[in-house]
Amino acid sequence: MKQTLIQITNLHAALESGEELIKGLDLTIHNGETHVIMGPNGAGKSTLANVIMGHPEYHITSGKIEFEQEEITEMPTDERARKGIYMCFQTPEEVDGISVSDFLKTAKTAITGKQIPLMAFKKELDNKMKLLKFDPAYARRYLNVGFSGGEKKKNEILQLLVLEPKLAILDETDSGLDVDAVKTVTDGVGHFKNDDNAMLIISHSTKLLDELQVDFVHVLVDGKIVYTGDRELIHQINRNGFADFTHNVK
């Protein structure tokens, strides 16, 4: 029996200025599912991702978010991470002075609440880096400092594999990547995905989506999901754009 992993009910979210960005959004994701969100620029896709992650810039004005039947609407970001929500950032931050390896060990310990023996962790990290064809030297480099766009995104996937969240949100992870990099991301995602966890992918391109098992495709326009379909929708949108969906709004 499929369990509901995350349930978003009639969500309204706005900026501090009062400008509403999410205008009544419903979304349910079960274990094992992969959902895709597509939509025109400015529709609110990244906002949705950040709202689920608890970005302090956005205020939820009504509605709620439940994760594993627990309401997380007011929960701070780090608690959400510890519950098992993870986001691959679109533009990951550079944090100077702390190595990728040290950082991952800290984060893993923070999330699992357990101390991890150093050697065991290093081994796990090594394996996952190999999987992603990530040069092992990157483990010692400072977190994202001086990384190219593609390397930063790869690093986000590496973190995904190490932290093993229940819900992984990918915010335009494949944008700006060359063919090889997309393949690596796809491989990584493939390794991550199983029947117990779920993914929410925000993407434009078919490069990534073609390789994945996609269960639902939602079209987000002007802060609301206006249509839900299956993977056929991706091709339809790539052929015709969003015109079919935008004129239905307002």
Next chain:
Amino acid sequence: MERVKTQVEDIERSIYDITDTAHESYQVEKGLTEAIVREISASKNEPQWMLKQRLLSLEQFRKMKLPDWGPSLEELDMDQIVTYVRPKAQMSDDWKTLPDDIRGTFDRLGISKSEQDALSGVGAQYDSEVVYHSIKEYLKKQGVIYVDMDTAVQEYEEIVKANFMKLLPPNEHKFMALHGAVWSGGSFVYVPEGVEVDMPLQSYFRLNAPGAGQFEHTLIICDKGSKVHFIEGCSAPRYNVLNLHAGGVELYVREGATLRYSTIENWSKNMLNLNSKRAKVDKNGTIEWVSGTFGSHITMLYPTSVLSGENARSEYTGVSFANEGQFLDTGTKVIHAAPNTSSTISSKSISKNGGNATYRSAVSIKPNAKNSKCSVVCESLMMDRKSRSDTIPVMDVRNDTVDIGHEAKIGRISDESIFYLMSRGLNEEEAKALIVRGFVEPVTKELPLEYAVEMNQLIGLELEGTIG
């Protein structure tokens, strides 16, 4: 599951604050008079030239005014400071012979343990005198000298006389003069030609008597091609009266030699820390300053490098953390006085809770310092708007074949960085602590592991629980 919490704590001070009550055996009167200076000199049995040097310094001290720049030193009343306190202990090279309470202090600070494992030699000063000094046998055999300063004045008179207070002229500023008049304790190091001292030498200064001053003098001479790392640690328990530290450090780096001088300053919040440090670097020599300033009420500290030989090099890496009630005015001066000299300066400062951190520097490139290079990077982190952070750098360039770059940045930890780290499970305090740890990493990585660890503890980053 219990999880070790991480916070950007104020410096963990309890181990430093334990005082040894009423330990002094012999104190001079408060204040500064010729009689007191003579008394100090006599009690050490000093040669005539040293007494003369002291009296000349005293004269200078009286003539000179307090600096009219930097933090206010109005609180200092020399008439209330006791300039000399001799502890009830004979100097020894065996910890076991020290009185329990003195040894206990150094044990708590981890000094004796470090010595066995990780140091070549240790000097421990308690109030105005060195109580412990030792150096590993094999180094002694190679001709390395590491003794307390008083012994050096007696046993290595010639070399000391030739170099003492030559880099720190008493007429340069009031506290150099004060130092020249009442200096006591400190170490003398001589590394012979070609000798590389593999493990660091450490001197630890502990000021226990309230209202006293510490004026230790460190004189290091690295002969040609030699190499040594010297670590200086200092602390004092917290009192309600002011304590004063006006130590002097003179470093002679001869041709081709390399000297690394690391300091972790963790004086208590009643301390006025007005130390003078200067290095003279000859041809192909290198001086590396590694400096962590965490304690004291007021610090004015500017290690100075005089690059007097061709290809001489200076590297300065410093971090300071100013908390409530602290005025940390630190930086460096580099004088390029020969061709092809180079210097790098990397300074990081953190201000929190009303603390006041100032970075102050002077880079002077003389006309004959052709083809010199200098690079300065300073970054300041403001943790809140009660605090202050000021950067006052000056460059004085007198020829046209130099390459100088200077960058400075100031700001706070970005919300985006905090959000990113929180999205990986760290709470807000942990996220800030991680970022601050990364921020000071350039200094921690220059220190031997034990000191890097101590430094991280000093910043209250107890990440070892989660990082290991």
Next chain:
Amino acid sequence: MKLTHINQLQMPTWRWLKINEAEPVVGLAGNYNKTLQIQNGEKLQIDHQLPVIDDSQLPKDLRRNLVFTSKNASVGRTITIGENIKLKEPVILDFEMDDKNTALFDLIRINAKTGSEATLVLRYTSKSKRSCFHSGFTYLEVEAGAKIKLIMAQMLSPADRNAGAVAATVGEAAAAEVLLGELGSAQTTGSCNIELEGNLSHADLDGIYIGTGEQKQDFNYRIGFHGKDTEGNITVKGALAGNAKKVMKSTIDFITGASGAKGREEETVLTLSDRVINLSAPLLLCGEDNVEGEHATSTGKPDEAKLYYLMSRGFSEKEARRLIVEASFTPLMRKVEPQPLQEEWREWIQGVMHSDA
């Protein structure tokens, strides 16, 4: 009469650097008698009375410039640009010294009312063979929503002495661009202080200087950030040749409460002789945590690689150097109006480069 204790570093430092204040400037009794020509000033309100300036908010060293200039002022003007008046042509105030007019003290107050926009140029030149003296004080108030560009062109002769000062306050969502060209005189002390009072106010303080021969230059440029979300940039480009001596003090001062402020300071100096004396003190002062402040200074010879590249295209070394110096000035030069003035500056700089063999 001497002007002393001016151009003071906001936070003094070691005295041996001799940078805490400028050397005194020796003045001459004022005798400037010429009628001030103002071009394109028709839409302005111009008052010929000596302006009264509130000095309470001025740094104390700048007050000395004000007092010195006011006491001896031979030219005083209050120029008001009315609400929402937008001037297309730059307003030019021309001061030209000659053998009969060798000492000028001018006090100019410019009040730009809400929503106004204008460019004003103050041009100081000298035809005299005798040693002349100029002490000027310009006070600029940019009210809410106004945009003002002020160009100060100091083009005096090699024997002259100059003490110039500009003080500005910028109101809510207003912008001030102050471009200071210090090209001439034997000794010049230039001071500019801009206070970003209003929220969202913006200032660009640009400086161009060129020193050669025995010229002595002392500059003190400061932007104080008071309001929220303010932005200020100090950009200085200079070249030094001969035995010139220059002291450049620049200060970005974030005052507690200036949340969201962004301040940047940059100086680039090209040195063309090995006898120049080049001092820089880029200060970054901060009492507010929610700010971004940075500064960068670079000093040195023209890049060898660039020189080589130009020479490989047929330019002689001298021509190549000249080109590199001019190129470094270009971004700021482009802001100079009107075109003839820009040309004058270019020629001036070229003249210095040519004569400096």
